[in-house]
Amino acid sequence: MQLSRKVSVELGTRRDRQRAATVVEIKVAARKLLVEGGAQAVGLRAVARELGLSAPALYRYFGSHDDLVSALIADLYGDLTEYLEQARDTSEDLGEQLFLVAGGLRDWALAHPAEFGLLFGAPVPNLDDERHELTESHQAAMRFGAVFKDLVAQVYHQQPFPSPPDEDLGPVLVEQLREKSDFFDGIPAGAVYLALNYWTRLYGLICMEVFGQLHWALEDAGAYFEAQLREIGEALGLDCPPAE
Numbered sequence: 001m002q003l004s005r006k007v008s009v010e011l012g013t014r015r016d017r018q019r020a021a022t023v024v025e026i027k028v029a030a031r032k033l034l035v036e037g038g039a040q041a042v043g044l045r046a047v048a049r050e051l052g053l054s055a056p057a058l059y060r061y062f063g064s065h066d067d068l069v070s071a072l073i074a075d076l077y078g079d080l081t082e083y084l085e086q087a088r089d090t091s092e093d094l095g096e097q098l099f100l101v102a103g104g105l106r107d108w109a110l111a112h113p114a115e116f117g118l119l120f121g122a123p124v125p126n127l128d129d130e131r132h133e134l135t136e137s138h139q140a141a142m143r144f145g146a147v148f149k150d151l152v153a154q155v156y157h158q159q160p161f162p163s164p165p166d167e168d169l170g171p172v173l174v175e176q177l178r179e180k181s182d183f184f185d186g187i188p189a190g191a192v193y194l195a196l197n198y199w200t201r202l203y204g205l206i207c208m209e210v211f212g213q214l215h216w217a218l219e220d221a222g223a224y225f226e227a228q229l230r231e232i233g234e235a236l237g238l239d240c241p242p243a244e
Helices: 002-037 044-051 065-088 094-111 113-120 136-158 171-179 189-210 222-235
Strands: none
Touching: 002 044, 002 065, 002 113, 044 065, 065 094, 065 113, 065 136, 094 113, 094 136, 094 189, 094 222, 113 189, 136 189, 171 189, 189 222
């Protein structure tokens, strides 16, 4: 009886390992198709052809196209977050960490435009679904966002930077910002406003560069990005590196 249970466990473990390995192969194939043909190229049939499988066989691993894309998004956020954390951890200075993380996001985006496009260039799927916050892709996105918001919160708690008073922002906006205060480690509404302001500024600039919307004005937007980053750093009271 004990031998039977042992054999059953070993077989189950082997099947689990084989299943996990196949899931990895599927996601690798999906990312390859994404890089080669964009998000529209990532279909279950296309992935199955890439792996030499039948399309129905993939449903044993992913119940739908959305499930596959969600898993791919979670992996990409994980790769990006790890890349930014490694860049951040090369310094102990908060100001330098913020520059390293912001610059790291731009570097990653330019090196992986297709992946960046999937993460940041399309509407968030199932955003209105109450189960959205439980998805693996949402949790991975929140871990990515925490890299930035934690740094801004640490900067504020170390040396509060000037932020607009509530009366300048209006009650509707202030109420929403106060709801996010705990997420930003308790910084006030005005500081949350600036954190969002600076994030959308950098995010928008990177998007415009990656999607070719700045080329008409700047062949190389690197110096412009760094100038914008210095402005933000100075507004946060940080010591900023000189322009190169």
